[in-house]
Amino acid sequence: MSRKDKVREFLISRRAHLTPEQAGLPDSGGERRVPGLRREEVAVLAGVSVDYYTQLERGDIGGASESVLNAIARALQLDDVEREYLFDLARTTAKASRGRRPARTSVRASVRRVLDNLAVPAVVINARHDLIAANLMGRALFAMQFEAEKPNLARFIFLDPRARDFYADWPLARSMTAAMLRLAAGRDPLDSDLTALIGELSTLSPQFRADWAEHEVHEHRTGQKVYRHPEVGEIDVTFDVFELPGEPGLSVCTYSVDTGSASADKFAILATWAATQGFENRHRTGAARGQEPAE
Numbered sequence: 001m002s003r004k005d006k007v008r009e010f011l012i013s014r015r016a017h018l019t020p021e022q023a024g025l026p027d028s029g030g031e032r033r034v035p036g037l038r039r040e041e042v043a044v045l046a047g048v049s050v051d052y053y054t055q056l057e058r059g060d061i062g063g064a065s066e067s068v069l070n071a072i073a074r075a076l077q078l079d080d081v082e083r084e085y086l087f088d089l090a091r092t093t094a095k096a097s098r099g100r101r102p103a104r105t106s107v108r109a110s111v112r113r114v115l116d117n118l119a120v121p122a123v124v125i126n127a128r129h130d131l132i133a134a135n136l137m138g139r140a141l142f143a144m145q146f147e148a149e150k151p152n153l154a155r156f157i158f159l160d161p162r163a164r165d166f167y168a169d170w171p172l173a174r175s176m177t178a179a180m181l182r183l184a185a186g187r188d189p190l191d192s193d194l195t196a197l198i199g200e201l202s203t204l205s206p207q208f209r210a211d212w213a214e215h216e217v218h219e220h221r222t223g224q225k226v227y228r229h230p231e232v233g234e235i236d237v238t239f240d241v242f243e244l245p246g247e248p249g250l251s252v253c254t255y256s257v258d259t260g261s262a263s264a265d266k267f268a269i270l271a272t273w274a275a276t277q278g279f280e281n282r283h284r285t286g287a288a289r290g291q292e293p294a295e
Helices: 004-016 040-048 050-057 068-074 082-088 093-095 110-118 136-141 153-159 170-187 192-204 208-213 262-275 279-287
Strands: 122-123 133-136 222-229 233-243 250-255
Touching: 004 040, 004 050, 004 082, 040 050, 040 068, 040 170, 050 068, 050 136, 068 082, 082 170, 110 122, 110 133, 122 136, 133 136, 136 262, 136 279, 153 170, 153 192, 192 208, 233 262
Parallel strands: none
Antiparallel strands: 122 133, 122 250, 222 233, 233 250
8 A cells, every 4th residue: 555545545444433523513405425524624624725635635645744634633533653653654765764774673682681580571572573682571471462473463263263262352452453553654665574574464364354444553651451371361451662762663561460360370370381481581582483693
């Protein structure tokens, strides 16, 4: 899909989700050919001409000023993540490529030492949702995902039938993952590996195609998840995501539980189970079979 197509479909999808009532506009009545706001209504709300907004929605957004983009974001009631995605799309391909670095697939030794000293499960992921590194508990929590030669959370969610049981809310896990991949694709449209992953998922997963077509964008920061681990049962965790200083594109995800809770007991069982599985050496490579340790 071209960059113009991404702009067009994103803007159309956002105005389709917004009713005149939500936008504070009088409903003129009559049947609407499309759901949500009309182009002329968005133009009025943004303070631009209908012709200019139509031009933007057709994908000619590269020359739009910051004030215009902010006005469009306000008119469509975009949240912070959606607004960031709109600004990413507005950047030209030349600007997007300037200073681009290859996606990281390893972490430095000092980061591994930090991971190993964390008392909670922790993993390192990149924008493609590759599992780059993990501590012992992280390796145990995502043991099924690490079975792959190149562990990737998105592939597991959409292509591995076990994901339906592992995630207590599998539809939500799917939609959020597709939305995070769309945000990543907007930030770096020249990431050929990310593009290949999206193409692979689109080809192999009808669920991914449906979720991708929603044009949602999302950034994971913190929240609650419920996993159904095959060895210890259901675990209710709080996740927190931290960007790694000095490691562009990599984030540490930690998973904690309330002290004294049933999930805390499950974590204790998970730690005991992990110690019997020989993860101590394998988790240091950052992945399962076939990946070299990071320097």
